[in-house]
Amino acid sequence: QVQLVQSGAEVKKPGASVKVSCKASGYTFSNSYIHWVRQAPGQGLEWMGWINPNSGSTKFTQKFQGRVTMTRDTTITTAYMELNRLQADDTAVYYCARGPEWDFDYWGQGTLVTVSS
Amino acid sequence: QSALTQPASVSGSPGQSITISCSGNIADVGGHNPVSWYQQYPGKAPKVIIYEVSRRPSGVSNRFSGSKSGNTASLTISGLQAEDEADYYCCAYVAFTTNWVFGGGTRLTVV
Numbered sequence: 675q676v677q678l679v680q681s682g683a684e685v686k687k688p689g690a691s692v693k694v695s696c697k698a699s700g701y702t703f704s705n706s707y708i709h710w711v712r713q714a715p716g717q718g719l720e721w722m723g724w725i726n727p728n729s730g731s732t733k734f735t736q737k738f739q740g741r742v743t744m745t746r747d748t749t750i751t752t753a754y755m756e757l758n759r760l761q762a763d764d765t766a767v768y769y770c771a772r773g774p775e776w777d778f779d780y781w782g783q784g785t786l787v788t789v790s791s
Numbered sequence: 792q793s794a795l796t797q798p799a800s801v802s803g804s805p806g807q808s809i810t811i812s813c814s815g816n817i818a819d820v821g822g823h824n825p826v827s828w829y830q831q832y833p834g835k836a837p838k839v840i841i842y843e844v845s846r847r848p849s850g851v852s853n854r855f856s857g858s859k860s861g862n863t864a865s866l867t868i869s870g871l872q873a874e875d876e877a878d879y880y881c882c883a884y885v886a887f888t889t890n891w892v893f894g895g896g897t898r899l900t901v902v
Contacts, residue, residue, distance in 0.1 A: 709891070711837075718794070718896040719829070719837065719880050724889075733889050769836055776825035776884050777842035784836055 676700040678770050678782035685788045686760050693756040694785045696770030703751040704728040707773040710744065710755045712766040713784075720766075724773060725753055760789045795820060795881055795894035802900040808869040811897045813881030814862060819892055820883050821862035828857055828866045829880045831896075837880065841866060868899070876901045 681695040696708060710722040723734035725744040732744045743756040753770060768785045771778035796814040803809040813820060813828075820826055826844050829837035839848055841857035844864065854869045864883070868875055881894040 711893075719831075719882075719893040721882070721891045721893055724891075735890055771837075775843075777827035777839050777882070778829075778837075779839055779842070779848065781836040781838070 676772065676780045678772060678780055680768075680770060680782040680785045683786040683788070685790065688761055688789055688791055690760050690789075691756060691758045692760060692787050693754055694768050694770075694787070696753045696755070696782050698751045698753065698772070701772075703746075703748060705774070708744075708746070708753040709771045709773045709778055710742075711769045711771055711778070713769070714763070714766040717766075722755070722768075727751075727753065757787075760787075762789050765789045793892075795883060795892060797879075797881060797894040797897045799895070800898045800900065802902050803868075803871045804902055805871050805873065807871050808867060809871060809899065811866045811868075811879055811881075811899070813864040813866070813883075813894045815864075815883055815892075816862050818887070819885045820859065820864050820881075822886060824884050824886055826857070826859060826864040827882045828855075828864075829882065831878045831880065833878075840879075871901050873901050875899060 677699045679697045704727050707724045709724045725732045727746045746753045770782040772780040828841035830840045831837040840851050840855050844859045845857040856867045858865050879897045
């Protein structure tokens with residue numbers, strides 16, 4: 675069965691970076707994009723960007739340009755999202771989701787990133 | 792890219808039907824762009840319940856249906872049940888950008 679398993683919760687200080695992993699299993703990793711979506715406490719879902727695991731190409735929403743890096747390691751079928759220069763309003767649950775075409779059909783369990791001094 | 796517009800909350804009684812709207816523009820909800828809907832319980836990851844405007848994934852109740860007219864997509868839940876109480880989000884692919892955008896979310900209360 676398809677599974678996306680994310681790394682554990684993180685606590686970071688303002689200005690630091692965080693790297694969240696998303697381990698995929700149960701399907702051919704290179705066949706579907708991995709998207710990253712975040713949700714601030716009590717707020718809605720915010721699409722951040724995607725990575726094509728096959729080519730490594732990426733696309734981010736303009737809000738995160740220059741601050742986010744998405745990578746993958748095909749040998750261990752894992753995608754990564756690194757966010758730099760963290761601020762308090764980056765406190766959120768970060769989700770990875772599989773995007774076979776136009777929707778997100780499987781989601782990771784979420785990773786809480788807390789930014790606090 | 793602005794978030795799609797959804798009502799903040801809707802409510803209904805068991806057995807009733809409700810509809811949640813999702814408004815955008817020609818570049819996202821409108822045109823031939825695919826729209827999907829997600830159900831989210833507190834503390835849980837979202838789950839897709841409608842994709843490509845009106846298609847239901849396997850295992851999703853046929854009480855959930857989706858449609859689109861112009862720049863507005865809609866999610867209808869018929870025969871409301873207590874277990875339908877959750878947050879619902881629409882999402883659309885944005886043409887010519889390879890970006891996606893979510894709606895602000897709608898809290899459904901079954902009273």
